[in-house]
Amino acid sequence: MAVWLRSGVAVTATCVLTSCTGWQSSLNAQxxxxxxxxxxxxxxFAISTVIWIGVMLVLLFGxxxxxxxxxxxxxxxxxxxRHAGSVILIAGIxxxxxxxxxxxxxxxxxxxxxxxxPGAVTVKxxxxxxxxxxxxxxxxxxxxxxTANEIRVPxxxxxxxxxxxxxxxxxxxxxxxxxxxxxxxxxQNTVQxxxxxxxxxxxxxxxxxxxxxxxxxxxxxxxxxDDYRRWRxxxxxxxxxxxxxxxxxxxxxxxxxxxxxxxxxxxxxAGGQLGPDLTHVASRETIAAGTLPxxxxxxxxxxxxxxxxxPGNLMPKMSLPSDELIAIVHYLEQLQ
Ligand code: HEC
Ligand SMILES: [Cu+2]
Numbered sequence: 168m169a170v171w172l173r174s175g176v177a178v179t180a181t182c183v184l185t186s187c188t189g190w191q192s193s194l195n196a197q198x199x200x201x202x203x204x205x206x207x208x209x210x211x212f213a214i215s216t217v218i219w220i221g222v223m224l225v226l227l228f229g230x231x232x233x234x235x236x237x238x239x240x241x242x243x244x245x246x247x248x249r250h251a252g253s254v255i256l257i258a259g260i261x262x263x264x265x266x267x268x269x270x271x272x273x274x275x276x277x278x279x280x281x282x283x284x285p286g287a288v289t290v291k292x293x294x295x296x297x298x299x300x301x302x303x304x305x306x307x308x309x310x311x312x313x314t315a316n317e318i319r320v321p322x323x324x325x326x327x328x329x330x331x332x333x334x335x336x337x338x339x340x341x342x343x344x345x346x347x348x349x350x351x352x353x354x355q356n357t358v359q360x361x362x363x364x365x366x367x368x369x370x371x372x373x374x375x376x377x378x379x380x381x382x383x384x385x386x387x388x389x390x391x392x393d394d395y396r397r398w399r400x401x402x403x404x405x406x407x408x409x410x411x412x413x414x415x416x417x418x419x420x421x422x423x424x425x426x427x428x429x430x431x432x433x434x435x436x437a438g439g440q441l442g443p444d445l446t447h448v449a450s451r452e453t454i455a456a457g458t459l460p461x462x463x464x465x466x467x468x469x470x471x472x473x474x475x476x477x478p479g480n481l482m483p484k485m486s487l488p489s490d491e492l493i494a495i496v497h498y499l500e501q502l503q
Contacts, residue, residue, distance in 0.1 A: 180437040191369035197389070198360040199259070201347040203279040207272055214265065280346060284325035287359060290318060291329045294337030294350035294372070297379035297480055298443055299454040305398065312403045313431070315443030316385045316456045321395035322362050324344045338374035341387050347373050369457070378479040384457030405434025406446045406502050417498025421490050432502065442482060443480035449502045455480070467496045 189195040196202040224229050293300040302313045317373065320326045330339050332350040340347040345360040362368075372383035409415045418435065421427055427437025433446040448454070455477055459465040468475075471492055473482040487495070 176329055181477070189343075190367060191371065195343050197364050197366060197368060198362050200280045200282075200358075200360045201343055202363075203276045207276045209274055211269060214269065223254070223456070270329075280495055282325075282359060284327075284359060284361070287325040287327040288321070289327045289329060290320075290338060291331070292318070292332070292350070294332040294334075294376070295481075296334050296381075297372070297383040297384045297477070298376050299383070300333070300443070303402070310399070310403060311408050312399075312433070312446075313444040314402060314447065314451075316452050316453065318385065319395060320362055320387060320389050321392040321397050322365050322389050324392070325359060325361045327357050328360075330358065335376045336374050337372045337376050339370065340373035341370035343368040344370075344387060349374060362387070365389050365391060379477050382456055382458045382477050382480075386452065386457065396462045401450070402447055406432045408434075409498055409501060412492050414498040414501045417494035417496070420487075420495050421498060424485060424487065424491070426495070442490040445499065445502060446501055449500050463496060463500065466499055467492055470495060 176324060182474065193201060193208060196205040206233060291302040291304055293302070299318075300313065301315060301318050304309070304311050307384065308404050318328075328339065329347075330348055330350040331354070332352045334352065336352075337350040338347050339358060344362060347355050347357050348358045350356065353447050366389055368387045368389070370385045370387060372380055374380075376383065382486075403427055409418045420431070420438055422435075427435070427439055429441040430438040431438050431444045433444070437445075449461070453459060454461045455471055455473070458477060459469065470485075471487070473480055474484045474486050
């Protein structure tokens with residue numbers, strides 16, 4: 168196959184296939200905010216397409232009707248100049264009107280996208296190289312808890328996400344729910360969205376933040392209000408105490424090997440803040456910011472050598488003997 172044909176097929180296939188992945192797509196709008204963004208995206212796309220086709224037709228017309236080169240190219244034809252002048256004037260006015268109209272559409276959308284609904288539930292998301300700290304804050308402290316890389320929200324409830332960074336600039340982006348917003352150290356930005364349908368929506372850091380930027384994903388799961396409340400009450404509890412000998416040893420090793428200096432397990436002495444809260448790590452779908460599905464094998468592989476899976480990430484390789492690794496993984500798997 169000729170090279171151009173092959174690359175043509177590859178590009179077309181990419182365009183067609185990427186539109187299949189609906190859980191991270193502005194075209195699969197699942198909130199009032201993303202629906203508004205999708206609306207203006209389509210308006211801009213339609214108008215730009217019409218203008219592009221118009222320009223191409225005029226260009227084609229000019230090429231077909233090209234006159235022979237004049238003998239005196241510098242000589243002015245008054246009638247022609249006047250005609251050309253008015254065409255340019257009309258095109259200029261039309262361009263100004265189009266740009267103004269699109270600006271109005273764009274500003275109009277901000278009322279929905281940046282709406283500040285008072286009844287919103289607040290979640291604080293802090294960007295870290297290269298994972299997302301998620302803190303649910305409530306008026307009563309017994310309803311405040313932390314998790315990582317997975318946000319759950321009740322359907323139909325306006326959510327306010329307060330964004331801050333612990334290090335460099337990151338960007339919070341869940342295309343199916345809302346637009347991008349930066350996370351900046353010492354400055355609090357917010358986004359708001361109201362999920363309209365239950366489902367899992369994928370988000371991704373959208374601002375280059377270092378070597379593992381591409382492995383800084385997260386999910387927003389929209390749940391029916393009852394399911395959400397059940398999840399929240401469960402997350403709110405401290406970790407269950409280890410019951411069998413292997414997980415008791417795992418818990419001791421978790422602290423003895425220094426894991427607790429970076430990780431919190433609520434209800435135990437482990438209270439580190441540098442890494443994700445692991446109180447309910449076994450209830451998460453993925454580990455390492457969406458990099459691996461959470462299962463026994465991946466947990467063991469991660470703890471054995473996190474630098475192999477996510478080179479440069481801030482959890483060091485600790486070279487544990489395999490019996491200790493097994494005990495720690497067994498303990499973590501009890502943290503439902
Ligand atoms: C120097 C701090 C540090 C130490 C010590 C440390 N970790 Fe981590 N850990 C991290 C950081 C940072 C991450 C997040 C990495 C990422 O996703 O980029 C992490 C991620 C994890 C995760 C994945 C959690 C998730 O939800 O994604 C697990 C499980 C974990 N660590 C277990 C352990 C265990 C077990 C030990 C002890 C053997 C340990 N860690 C020691 C900093 C540390
Ligand atoms: Cu990033």
